[in-house]
Amino acid sequence: TGGEDVITLGNSADLAPCVCMMDELEKHQEAWPFLFPVDCRRFPTYKKIIKKPMDFQTMRHKLRDNKYQSREEFANDLRLVCNNCETFNEDESAVGHAGHTIREFFEKRWRELCINS
Numbered sequence: 001t002g003g004e005d006v007i008t009l010g011n012s013a014d015l016a017p018c019v020c021m022m023d024e025l026e027k028h029q030e031a032w033p034f035l036f037p038v039d040c041r042r043f044p045t046y047k048k049i050i051k052k053p054m055d056f057q058t059m060r061h062k063l064r065d066n067k068y069q070s071r072e073e074f075a076n077d078l079r080l081v082c083n084n085c086e087t088f089n090e091d092e093s094a095v096g097h098a099g100h101t102i103r104e105f106f107e108k109r110w111r112e113l114c115i116n117s
């Protein structure tokens with residue numbers, strides 16, 4: 001009768017920290033290289049080198065369309081953005097430096113959002 005057959009899956013946790021983080025990422029001063037998919041007309045080698053492109057607009061759409069099963073899936077897409085950036089850009093380049101800055105911002109703020117939720 002009802003409750004006894006309901007299991008709670010930790011992974012389908014509340015995605016509120018993701019929405020809050022998405023807002024902060026899109027506003028970040030160093031977000032400019034990541035707001036939209038890399039333009040493969042301007043960077044023709046990108047699709048060949050980067051097997052799984054990811055960007056903030058795509059992440060926002062996945063959140064909107066309930067494509068994330070867990071907070072960790074969301075976090076892993078952000079880490080994919082930064083890993084792709086390190087693969088394609090020199091650390092000292094403007095884009096490369098932005099990628100490191102966004103990763104450092106994310107990991108610190110993500111801990112705060114998830115521990116206090």
Ligand SMILES: Cn1cc(C(=O)NCCN2CCCC2)ccc1=O
Nearest residue numbers: 032033034038043084085088089095
């Ligand atoms: C993630 N990433 C981004 C770029 C990039 O230059 N993005 C365009 C940024 N522009 C700013 C105003 C219009 C577009 C290059 C390599 C790369 O890995």
